[in-house]
Amino acid sequence: MRPVRADRLLSLLLLLQNRGRMTAPELAAELEVSVRTVYRDVEALGASGVPVRAERGPEGGYRLMDGYRTRLTGLTDAEAGSLFLAGLPGPARELGLGAVLASAQLKVEAALPGELAGQARQVRERFHLDAPAWFRGADPVPLLEAVARAVWERRVLRTHYRRWRGEVRREMRPLGLVLKGGIWYLVALAEDAVRTYRVSRFQAVEETGGEFTRPAGFDLAAYWAESSRRLEAALHRGTARLRLSPRGQKLLPMQFGAAGARALADSGPPDGEGWVEVALSVESEAVATGDLLRLGAEAEVLGPAELRRAVAAAVAVLAKRYAADG
Numbered sequence: 001m002r003p004v005r006a007d008r009l010l011s012l013l014l015l016l017q018n019r020g021r022m023t024a025p026e027l028a029a030e031l032e033v034s035v036r037t038v039y040r041d042v043e044a045l046g047a048s049g050v051p052v053r054a055e056r057g058p059e060g061g062y063r064l065m066d067g068y069r070t071r072l073t074g075l076t077d078a079e080a081g082s083l084f085l086a087g088l089p090g091p092a093r094e095l096g097l098g099a100v101l102a103s104a105q106l107k108v109e110a111a112l113p114g115e116l117a118g119q120a121r122q123v124r125e126r127f128h129l130d131a132p133a134w135f136r137g138a139d140p141v142p143l144l145e146a147v148a149r150a151v152w153e154r155r156v157l158r159t160h161y162r163r164w165r166g167e168v169r170r171e172m173r174p175l176g177l178v179l180k181g182g183i184w185y186l187v188a189l190a191e192d193a194v195r196t197y198r199v200s201r202f203q204a205v206e207e208t209g210g211e212f213t214r215p216a217g218f219d220l221a222a223y224w225a226e227s228s229r230r231l232e233a234a235l236h237r238g239t240a241r242l243r244l245s246p247r248g249q250k251l252l253p254m255q256f257g258a259a260g261a262r263a264l265a266d267s268g269p270p271d272g273e274g275w276v277e278v279a280l281s282v283e284s285e286a287v288a289t290g291d292l293l294r295l296g297a298e299a300e301v302l303g304p305a306e307l308r309r310a311v312a313a314a315v316a317v318l319a320k321r322y323a324a325d326g
Contacts, residue, residue, distance in 0.1 A: 021063040139200035176220035241302040248298030
């Protein structure tokens with residue numbers, strides 16, 4: 001029996017053990033195969049001595065004989081590693097670990113005592129983590145699986161990468177992958193410095209055949225936290241003073257995230273009409289102008305004077321453009 005089919009038969013067996021009666025279409029959907037393949041696999045299980053019962057009728061399906069349980073639940077190395085992606089089925093599939101993760105979860109559930117297995121199923125039924133942000137399609141990442149394999153196996157990569165300032169080719173030592181707001185980033189050692197790359201911008205990756213040794217003491221989570229802090233400090237180079245209407249106060253954290261929430265938390269008392277003044281961290285004048293226009297008439301820029309003039313000029317252009325249609 002081929003290893004792939006053996007793994008699938010074990011998954012089918014664990015599905016029936018963990019969930020009880022299941023129909024052929026339900027099993028086919030879980031195993032990502034055809035119903036005809038399920039029929040063949042059930043026959044193979046029966047021929048190997050597993051007591052699978054077929055029940056006909058509207059409430060029918062396949063189930064194991066009462067009292068039968070298997071303990072063939074040892075995790076492979078890949079399955080054990082994939083458990084860290086539990087709750088992230090989409091990213092697991094992007095990394096090429098979807099089937100491995102599903103198999104690992106079934107094995108863990110089968111090994112749990114009945115009461116704990118039931119609690120695990122309840123958690124899965126009641127909680128779901130959706131990593132991508134709203135209203136933004138996921139980046140296409142056709143090279144993610146190859147990059148992930150290089151991370152896992154410590155393979156040196158020869159890459160072709162597209163930057164804002166043009167394209168670059170260089171060798172890099174991939175240290176880890178980070179999923180942030182639905183976007184995949186590679187942290188890699190390149191030209192004697194640890195840098196961050198957006199995976200969707202890789203045009204090509206190729207293993208050189210060489211392995212590398214990870215830097216002693218490198219901590220991916222610590223690097224990412226410090227890198228994010230530096231990036232935020234570099235981007236937020238100024239402070240805008242704003243007046244916000246009651247509706248603008250609701251829009252601010254939606255449009256500016258944590259920076260907007262911090263600004264509101266430190267706002268002054270509302271005036272007679274419910275407007276408040278806040279100090280908001282912003283990026284460059286050009287970026288801040290576009291961002292603040294999203295608040296529309298619910299905000300007024302009080303300062304700096306250069307930013308107020310820039311917003312006023314943008315509003316004047318818009319007013320003239322739309323007035324021409326009148």
